[in-house]
Amino acid sequence: MDSTAALALLLAAAAYLYLAALRRRGTNNNLPPGPRGLPLVGSLPSLDPQLHAYFARLAARYGPIFSIRLGSKLGVVVTSPALAREVLRDQDLLFSGRDVPDAARSISYGGGQNIVWNPVGPTWRLLRRICVREMLSPAGLDSVRALREREFRATLRHLHAQAAAAAPVDVGAQMFLTTMNVITGTLWGSTVGSDAERAAVGKEFRHLVAEITEMLGAPNVSDFFPALARFDLQGIRRKSDVLKERFNQMFARIIEQRVRAEQAAGEPPAPDFLEYMLKLEEEGGDGKAAFTMTNVKALLMDMVVGGTETTSNTVEWAMAELMRKPRLLAKVREELDAVVGQDAVVEEAHLPQLPYLQAVLKETLRLHPALPLMVPHCPDADATVAGYRVPAGSRVFVNVWAIRMTAYSLAMLLQAFDWELPAGARLDLEEKFAIVMKKATPLVAVPTPRLSRPELYSA
Numbered sequence: 001m002d003s004t005a006a007l008a009l010l011l012a013a014a015a016y017l018y019l020a021a022l023r024r025r026g027t028n029n030n031l032p033p034g035p036r037g038l039p040l041v042g043s044l045p046s047l048d049p050q051l052h053a054y055f056a057r058l059a060a061r062y063g064p065i066f067s068i069r070l071g072s073k074l075g076v077v078v079t080s081p082a083l084a085r086e087v088l089r090d091q092d093l094l095f096s097g098r099d100v101p102d103a104a105r106s107i108s109y110g111g112g113q114n115i116v117w118n119p120v121g122p123t124w125r126l127l128r129r130i131c132v133r134e135m136l137s138p139a140g141l142d143s144v145r146a147l148r149e150r151e152f153r154a155t156l157r158h159l160h161a162q163a164a165a166a167a168p169v170d171v172g173a174q175m176f177l178t179t180m181n182v183i184t185g186t187l188w189g190s191t192v193g194s195d196a197e198r199a200a201v202g203k204e205f206r207h208l209v210a211e212i213t214e215m216l217g218a219p220n221v222s223d224f225f226p227a228l229a230r231f232d233l234q235g236i237r238r239k240s241d242v243l244k245e246r247f248n249q250m251f252a253r254i255i256e257q258r259v260r261a262e263q264a265a266g267e268p269p270a271p272d273f274l275e276y277m278l279k280l281e282e283e284g285g286d287g288k289a290a291f292t293m294t295n296v297k298a299l300l301m302d303m304v305v306g307g308t309e310t311t312s313n314t315v316e317w318a319m320a321e322l323m324r325k326p327r328l329l330a331k332v333r334e335e336l337d338a339v340v341g342q343d344a345v346v347e348e349a350h351l352p353q354l355p356y357l358q359a360v361l362k363e364t365l366r367l368h369p370a371l372p373l374m375v376p377h378c379p380d381a382d383a384t385v386a387g388y389r390v391p392a393g394s395r396v397f398v399n400v401w402a403i404r405m406t407a408y409s410l411a412m413l414l415q416a417f418d419w420e421l422p423a424g425a426r427l428d429l430e431e432k433f434a435i436v437m438k439k440a441t442p443l444v445a446v447p448t449p450r451l452s453r454p455e456l457y458s459a
Contacts, residue, residue: 032076032388034058034067042069044224050433052372052401055079059402065386067394071224073099074394078385079402086385087377087398096120099378099395102222102229103215106240107247107301114298116306116375122289127299130280135186135273135303144186144272145348151181152412156345159417160457163447168422171443172316175409179311180205180304187303188254188274204250209305212243213436251297274300309436310370315409317429318364320443323419324427332357336415342452346415351407357414361407372401372437401437416457417447 035058037043047070048054055077058066064080078084087095100108100117108114115131118124134140155178162169184201220236222229232238258274277296285291322329335356340346351358377396382389390396413419421427422444430440449457 030387030389031074032065032067032386032390033062034069035062037069040071041224042071044071047219050431052399052433052437053431055373055397055399056402059399065388067388070395071221072226073224074391075397076385076390076394077397077399079399083386084398084400087396091383091385093120094381094383095377095379095396097378097380099376099393101216102220102232103218103236103240106237107212107216107244109244109294109298113292113294114302116302119380123295126286126289126291127295129286130277130299131303134276140273147185148182148408149347151178151185152408153345154178154181156412156416156457159413159447160449160454163417163449166446168444168446171319171413171445172312172439173442175315176206176308176312177203178409179308180209183303183307186273187300188258188272201250201254205304206308208243208246208250209308212305213309215239215243217433217436247301248297251300255296273303309438311409313436313438314361314364314368314370315413316439316443317368317437318360318410319413319419319445320427320429320439321364321367322360322414323421323443323445324429328360329414332360332414336411340415342450343456345451345456346408346411348408351411354407354411357407357411361410368431368437369400370436372399372433374398374400413447416449416451418450419445419447421445 035043035046038045056079058068059077059079064083065076065078068075068077078087097119098117104117108117115124115127118127155174159169159174184205215236218236221233222237229237254274255278258278274296277291277299280286280291281293281296283291322332335354336346339353340350374397377398379390379392379394379396381392383392384390425444427443428441432438432440451457
């Protein structure tokens with residue numbers, strides 16, 4: 001195709017999109033108020049990288065519900081608790097659809113195999129039941145308490161060694177590794193045998209999760225102009241495919257190790273989440289929905305990606321806020337000393353007796369929610385919210401940041417150590433928007449032991 005023909009085709013496509021936008025404008029009566037935007041691109045040129053803060057500024061101008069044109073897609077943003085309840089509770093079935101980003105469709109095995117991007121239906125209910133009953137139930141959590149205690153003790157020993165050397169610690173990175181070890185140990189703890197093997201798997205997953213969250217948070221032309229998605233103009237889908245294949249290879253190795261261990265022992269291995277899912281996969285599902293090996297991999301990815309960044313980021317934010325407010329930090333320490341003392345190490349059993357610590361975490365999540373915009377919802381049919389029409393197929397954001405558990409990790413860090421910034425360092429609370437809320441600058445601090453007996457750190 002010569003340059004003249006290519007230019008003509010481009011102009012024809014632009015004219016088509018412009019006329020389509022005019023037709024939509026004529027029929028989109030009673031939409032929520034919002035910025036007019038430009039032809040074709042809407043408000044894309046004015047988007048702020050801190051999308052949650054940008055939406056909050058628009059809410060201050062247009063009200064608790066507003067619409068915004070993002071390329072050829074219509075976005076509707078709600079920023080009040082009452083409207084969030086209307087979308088997420090009162091009309092939950094209507095808004096249960098998902099507007100799956102192009103990159104997420106690839107990384108999640110087609111967008112309909114996991115919990116996050118699956119619309120409500122038999123498959124979604126089966127996947128949710130698997131997670132709630134087998135992994136997140138009180139019995140399931142109690143069954144792996146020893147594993148959690150072991151990983152936290154390992155973190156305690158590592159931090160004590162860093163403190164002895166007066167070495168700074170990247171709090172977020174350390175909590176990510178601890179959380180990753182707990183989650184992967186819960187998922188397939190009896191499969192990956194040695195501590196060295198678990199550490200290697202955890203390190204590999206950490207790099208993968210960081211790449212995935214960064215990719216999912218990047219603006220993608222394919223999401224704003226679905227008609228152009230087939231061309232993958234930014235190469236994001238290709239990158240997503242590469243990351244998915246790396247996950248596939250890791251999961252395949254883990255599942256193969258499980259099968260070999262079972263064959264060598266001549267009996268089933270100790271039960272864990274992976275064992276339950278493999279058994280269900282052999283049975284083909286629950287009779288109402290199929291359950292395949294693709295579902296197994298997609299659920300494992302949900303657990304690994306969804307449980308690590310959110311937990312470690314929340315602990316890092318809480319530590320940063322407390323170091324910025326010494327008076328509140330002293331109150332947390334007073335509570336920990338009264339309940340646990342300095343002659344013992346905090347345990348999960350102490351957590352119900354630490355209401356002030358729990359309040360600190362809740363306030364942290366209010367100020368720095370793990371998912372500031374939640375997962376975008378997509379109504380299956382035209383809906384009405386606060387008297388405004390929300391057309392079918394709109395991308396609906398609930399801006400939790402504008403509305404404004406991890407207790408064990410925070411309790412351990414604060415009860416066992418004093419923390420201070422390295423010489424010359426400055427504490428900042430600047431945010432970095434992505435699929436999850438991160439600190440723009442990692443919190444790096446120097447721990448100092450505060451327990452009464454050194455042997456408590458190596459128990």
